[in-house]
Amino acid sequence: MKDHESVLDYTVEPDETGLRLDAFLAARADRLSRSRLKALIKDGHVRVGARKLDEPNYRVKPGETVEVDLPEPEEATPRPEAIPLAIVYEDDHLVVVDKPAGMVVHPAPGAHDGTLVNALLHHCGDTLSGIGGIRRPGIVHRLDKDTSGLLVIAKNDVAHRDLSAQFADHGREGPLKREYCALVWGVPQLRAGSVDAPLDRDTKNREKRAVRRSGRHAVTHYRVEETFENGLASLVTCRLETGRTHQIRVHMAHIGHPLLGDALYGSGFQSKVAKLPADAADALRALFRQALHARSLGFRHPETGETVLFHSDLPSDFETLLNALRKPSEALQGRN
Known part of the structure; x- marks a missing residue:
């Protein structure tokens, strides 16, 4: 490789003979994706010897020098x-x-x-x-x-x-972790469970997603952490196994427990606001959004390979609502 980072320079080894040019570069220049390298070849930024080649399927030969000129982003x-x-x-x-x-x-x-x-x-x-x-x-x-x-x-x-x-x-073979806090209406029958229901665009409203047999595979795991006001609402932890648009919001509504403040998927539950204690009702009206917060995120660092995990405190609007729900009576933690 040459001194300046804008040029990559490689020599084809005997065991690399016959590789496609894009495949050869993908194996050598691992900081660039194969699609990016293919685009560079087609745009005339790759030379093999003295020749400028724009054919990604060119088969390299032993001893050939392959030079990639990286343009400024x-x-x-x-x-x-x-x-x-x-x-x-x-x-x-x-x-x-x-x-x-x-x-x-x-x-x-x-x-x-x-x-x-x-x-x-x-x-x-x-x-x-x-x-x-x-x-x-x-x-x-x-x-x-x-x-x-x-x-x-x-x-x-x-x-x-x-x-x-x-x-x-989706974390099947790695440490990826995505965990959310949600406030939902009611108390799920199972205190810990999974919603396995495919999601697709709603045929009646393009802004919404819906559970449909033709949809993409979607799984949400949930756990009830606390309940409030004799079961009027619950604090739930949700862990994503897949990551579809509006997934938690649709899945919780699908099992009959839409998120507090979710006007799109919980519109039929607006009358329940009046049943909340005054402080909680005021806090919910001031939320102006669904009560959903991405609390934990873990993954394998792409450079070091180390597993890293980050946490986020609840934002003030969510915390105000949660504390207001806790006030009237002690949360019924772990009770069936």
Whole structure:
């Protein structure tokens, strides 16, 4: 490899004879994804000897020199914005953020500014080495706009590829852990259980997801931690085995226990607000969102291989509601 980091230089060894050019580079340049390398080849950034090759399926020969000229990452389309962030952890490879409720994760129609991505572009600046050739943060999972809590974001291609694989695997073969706190209406019949129900877009409302046989596999494990007001509401811990859009919200509503404050999936439970003690009812009206917080996040660090685990305290609006629910009578912990 040459002295400056913008050029990668390799010599084909005898045991690599006959490999496709993109496969050869993917094995050597492990900090770049194969799709990124294929794009570099097609864009004319790869030379084999003195020849510039734009054919990813070219078969390399022993002794050939393969040179990759890495262009400077393009600037991301979203503009950087100086938005305060609660950084839980950061290094050269990733950043863990405690997202507030009300913040959209990624720019989308109707939400081009003020997103987490805008904030990260400003915060990380030149420490973003580029995901797929674009200087942008690598989003590997998301939280709904009105869900608060922990998110991990990749800062380079290697971290993005590794973290994406961990989230795609859903923790089956690795240490990935995603745990949420939720306040739900009523008390689930089973104090600990699982909801295994496929999710797809609701055919009547494109903003919603619904349990449908044609949907994608989705599993949520839950555990009742406390109950309040003779079973009017419960504090539940949810652990994701999969990560579908609105998964916890839909699954808890599916078993008859939608989240407090969830206007989209719990609209039929609005009349129950009047049954809450005054302080709790006021706190719920002031919440302006579903009572859901991503409390714990664990994964294998893509660079060190170490298992890391992060925790987030409940935000003040959630905690105020929880304390108000606890006031009238002692929580019935562990009672059947």
